[in-house]
Amino acid sequence: MEQDRREWDVLIVGGGPAGYGAALYAARAGLTALVLESTVPGGQIAQAETVENYPGIDTAVSGIALAERLRRGAERAGAKTVLTTVTALELTETLKTAETRAGTFTGRAVIYAAGAAARRLEVPGEEALRGRGVSYCAACDGAFFRGRDVAVVGGGNSAASEALTLSRLCRRVYLLHRRDRLRAEQSAVRALEQAKNVTFLWNTQPEAVLGKEAVTGLRYTDLTRGQSRELRCDGVFAAIGRVPSTALLAGQLTLDEGGYVAADETTRTGLPGVFAAGDVRAKPLRQAVTAAADGAVAAHFAQEYLRR
Ligand SMILES: Cc1cc2nc3c(=O)[nH]c(=O)nc-3n(C[C@H](O)[C@H](O)[C@H](O)COP(=O)(O)OP(=O)(O)OC[C@H]3O[C@@H](n4cnc5c(N)ncnc54)[C@H](O)[C@@H]3O)c2cc1C
Structure with missing residues (x-):
């Protein structure tokens, strides 16, 4: 050959x-x-x-x-x-x-x-749960989370695109961003705002991916209040560049x-x-x-x- x-x-x-x-x-x-x-x-x-x-x-x-x-x-x-x-x-x-x-x-x-x-979140739990709920590609892995709850981290075009893809498959999508608005293209932002199952968590930053065998949640900092909070979810999609x-x-x-x-x-x-x-x-x-x-x-x- x-x-x-x-x-x-x-x-x-x-x-x-x-x-x-x-x-x-x-x-x-x-x-x-x-x-x-x-x-x-x-x-x-x-x-x-x-x-x-x-x-x-x-x-x-x-x-x-x-x-x-x-x-x-x-x-x-x-x-x-x-x-x-x-x-x-x-x-x-x-x-x-x-x-x-x-x-x-x-x-x-x-x-x-x-x-x-994909840039890593670099938080505890990320590497251990990679492929067990932690993903960097909604088009590749989204189908595994059909009907389930997921978190997407990021605020640019990739994050918006990932969240939109997942909103069509998942029960609920949480979009965590460290600022109070997305940097994504307006058309994507509008589509996300119209999606009924997307919740924006502004001014937040991930602290740790939770779970032993598979992802069970995400701990994050609420930057406005300076408090640590936890979110129950089955998947964490990182889209931070x-x-x-x-x-x-x-x-x-x-x-x-x-x-x-x-x-x-x-x-x-x-x-x-x-x-x-x-x-x-x-x-x-x-x-x-x-x-x-x-x-x-x-x-x-x-x-x-x-x-x-
Ligand atoms: C979710 C997502 C959606 C996007 N949507 C759009 C869009 O709608 N329109 C648009 O124009 N752009 C889009 N982009 C951006 C676009 O895909 C990239 O700009 C483009 O693919 C870059 O092409 P590239 O060939 O430079 O690199 P890549 O596409 O990154 O390809 C590089 C290849 O090199 C391979 N590689 C790396 N290291 C090695 C190695 N050591 N040995 C062998 N192979 C290796 C990788 O596996 C990869 O296949 C999107 C990107 C993502 C992640």
Whole structure:
């Protein structure tokens, strides 16, 4: 199988919109392109219940369907995918090597598109009850909480989207936010306000996830009164932002203070032949469309680098 080959023109770390955008353009340019993806092709967009703002889509599409189309489009052009986790990257001017659970791969160029992961609440009980009621993805896990009570923590677009998804499945959704209003888009805020089973708990902060075998509740601080309170619930969904998945790059590429790769609109990094695309890159708007666009740009400059 072609996936078994070990040497590629372009190794692409991460199979989200950026990775498959890069793979599509690299393959169409006649380069051999391998996407290394640790979980589900499509990245974060696969978690979106519906996507309505990806250009070219004139009707809401599920995140998982868009993710699948991104993969299929790139593979139809000739790119390949290996489902494996990159455990180490060695990036030098001459050699770029990815160590994975499926062995070692080398690339003449690397497009780093590992995206971002959910920020942890970092409260007691969170790690122990992860997967037993603590979740970071309503589209993935919401169905397990059908007819039950859940808490969502956060106040931005992700939190609003998670709470809306859950409001259609769960008996009651508590939305905890440390401020007294959401930062989410107005359309999402209005939809939440209209949902009869959503209760807003303003000016609150989680203290601990409660439960032994599974989540039974959430202890939180009422910041207005300075009091500790408890909420009975079966699930806790954290939606307090994302952190870039750039640990593999530590000491090899320049990262900004938030841990994002310092690369400009060309996606070039400080190391020749290494490009950073999508949510990992320091940039003002992190969306599927900007990630896919980054991927196309990265493939363009990778091609230029390789043909030089
Ligand atoms: C719930 C939710 C809803 C959203 N809704 C929308 C929306 O409606 N519209 C929109 O435009 N955007 C939306 N977004 C944002 C959008 O999904 C992201 O901006 C986009 O997916 C970023 O693409 P990316 O390819 O840069 O990174 P990601 O999508 O994060 O993909 C990175 C991939 O890299 C993989 N990876 C990471 N580390 C490794 C490793 N070591 N080895 C192998 N693989 C690795 C990950 O598994 C992942 O699949 C949403 C995000 C979320 C979480």
